[in-house]
Amino acid sequence: MGILDVKGVGKRFGGLQALGDVNLSVAENSVHAIIGPNGAGKSTLLNCLVGKLIPDTGSVMFDGQSVLGRKPYEINQMGISRVFQTPEIFGDLTVMENMLIPCFAKRDGAFTPNAFAAMRKDGEMFDRASHMLEEMNMADKRHMHAASLSRGDKRRLEIGMCLSQEPRLLLLDEPTAGMARADTNNTIDLLKQIKDDRDITIAIIEHDMHVVFSLAERITVLAQGTPLVEDTPDKIKGHPKVREAYLGESQDAA
């Protein structure tokens, strides 16, 4: 039993079977990578975990509780945070406000009608948000509009926002997509540090094999909606089926 158990999950879009029969178990406090060619169904699988999609078949259990049928905000409150393939942040708000929102969500829950509370007096929240901005190396950008950040900074901010909720499971959908090499390496270091500093389980979708092999303790290879193999990075590297189905292809693409 892992912290996340996916059993027999299938999802069909019209005539397209995006997910076949996905079984996946993510062990607590591990880094589990999901790799696979474009269109393999990786994002679809993630969508099924966070309540964005409801799978047609199968079950998804998080820490012994089913997430199916729950709203995204309820699943998040259970302890699953997600970083999206394209950064999703509050562009019109300042970086500080972006960081404050998840802090409030963590402490006060899904809805609090505190319309007359003076936010600036909430030292606890400001401390927590400032602390997280420092950890993300973004303290100097706190007054900037989030929309005006660079792509790399937006990603860092989004990761920081998810972390400030102290999730038990962090889902990352291609966190280094479109990043320059230096930014990618920074992100690897950041994720390693996150892993070292706290009890957290990370499931990461990634095309960049350098990232995958630097971080993952276990790897699941997904192809055409079905898991091909699941094993440790070393075994995956040498696996003939994987080389054939995925690794060769991805090196051409990259």
Added chain:
Amino acid sequence: MFGLEAKDFRLLLLVTLLTMAAPFILNPFPVDSGMAQFNAGYPDLMQRFVIFGIFAIGFNILFGLTGYLSFGHAAFLGVGSYAAMWMMKLLTMNVIPGIVVSVIVAGIFSLAVGWISLRRSGIYFSILTLAFAQMSYSLAYSVLTPITGGETGLQPKVTDPRILDAALTGNAPKANLFGLEMGSSTELAMGGWVFTFNVGYYVAAVVMIFAFYMSIRIFRSPFGMMLRAVKSNQQRLNYTGLNAKPYTLAAFVISGMYAGLAGGLMVAMDTQVGAERMFWTASGEVVLMSILGGVGTLIGPVLGAGAIKYMENILSKINKDILYEWFAFMPDGLQDFVITLVYPFIGKGWHLTLGLIFMAVVIFLPGGLVEGGQRVAALFKRKKPSDNTPDGKTTPAE
């Protein structure tokens, strides 16, 4: 002070001073000067300034913060008016119960309308609110006639029960605050100037200052930040463990209560109500006020309300004779030519002027009059306007 940051407290203080001194500020021209018609310091218009200011402040909490554009807020204003009127008919001509009940009834009504309309977002939400408002308007005219008075509307009558008031000995019922009549005014003549201080105006002004204070508190609360987050990125909000629905619904109800308050005050000032108050053009007007003044800014909606009501009441009164007086110094041919050019923009044509100003604002000043003010201030400070945008105010550029 009062739980506000120094900057916000200064703004509140400024608004308080300006509203209190409005009878002076709005009457800058001596009574018998040619410019006297531009004076706006008469009770009727001043009351409208602050009442529509309240309406727009509340609307801005929904539209400015969450981005949900309601086209039906006049319905809440109308419902508030009817509720206040019934309090005057049944309980007392004292305005307090009417104003309180108008807020409560509008709150309940907006909860029902919001509950349903917020199942959709974007244009579908707007259409749903519009449909509700037009439905209310039609019902008020037809089947609800026993409650609304239909086409004739409602006024307090001598024969109304008014169980809290002593019997009126044949006098027409007058709205009052513990005996102080809303309609009573004191005039102060100074040199060529005459200033009018009206009880009703000051009652409404105090309510508006309080409403403005509440709106600052909401803007600066965690709740207000969540509302801006709804506007900015609902997807991120949902995946951050926050339930957008109760936030938007709460904003909807708060803005509905503000509208009800404005409606109640209208009845307190001018004791009559008709269904036309709920017509869709009235809902559209508050949208214009917010955009003209500056969506999502604190003071913008008040400025927008003032600007539109000023034009509606002052510009519309200028007629051809007045134009002939103004341009009398010109040779005849030129005078006729200029008047022909200007005439479409005044009198009944004031809507044309409003439309042009509105378009100019939307195109050149997307932040409304507030952005205009900031740009002017920036010119003096020789700073870029973008550096000057106060933290926490959303610029509605997108």
